[in-house]
Amino acid sequence: MPQRKPHNLEIDNLDIQILSILMKNATTPYTEIAKDLIVSGGTIHVRMKKLEEMGVIKGASLEVDPQKLGFDVTAFLGIYLEKGSQYNEAVKKLKEISEIVELHYTTGGWSIFAKIVCHDTNHLREVLNERIQSVPGIQRTETFISLEESIKRQITLSE
Numbered sequence: 253m254p255q256r257k258p259h260n261l262e263i264d265n266l267d268i269q270i271l272s273i274l275m276k277n278a279t280t281p282y283t284e285i286a287k288d289l290i291v292s293g294g295t296i297h298v299r300m301k302k303l304e305e306m307g308v309i310k311g312a313s314l315e316v317d318p319q320k321l322g323f324d325v326t327a328f329l330g331i332y333l334e335k336g337s338q339y340n341e342a343v344k345k346l347k348e349i350s351e352i353v354e355l356h357y358t359t360g361g362w363s364i365f366a367k368i369v370c371h372d373t374n375h376l377r378e379v380l381n382e383r384i385q386s387v388p389g390i391q392r393t394e395t396f397i398s399l400e401e402s403i404k405r406q407i408t409l410s411e
Contacts, residue, residue, distance in 0.1 A: 330362035330394040338389030
């Protein structure tokens with residue numbers, strides 16, 4: 253795999269090593285990272301603060317398995333808008349629908365592409381028919397049900 257340099261020159265090899273460790277396991281203690289990289293814990297803390305301030309790190313979150321919590325259907329939805337100028341208003345309304353876990357403004361056939369998690373197909377139908385398709389500006393939708401998530405990963409950083 254070819255090695256690419258980060259766009260921001262303030263990110264060095266130590267930053268990339270720190271990020272690589274935490275992207276594999278975000279619960280790794282700073283002291284353990286410092287020990288592995290042969291630097292002080294304070295250095296890790298300062299670097300992490302810098303990466304947060306630069307916007308490289310956008311936050312931390314807990315990843316749960318939706319199926320284990322009763323959300324058995326994952327669907328992807330291509331959304332056609334009547335006009336591109338309706339995007340911002342449509343997004344405001346779509347943000348209110350908690351089953352939408354990702355939303356992307358796209359090129360190609362659809363204006364918007366969304367990832368939705370639902371308990372079952374009845375729940376999916378209710379979300380689609382009663383909530384999403386009633387959003388002003390949405391002309392129509394195209395739904396794809398995921399049968400299996402085969403790959404889910406972070407980007408790989410070169411060290």
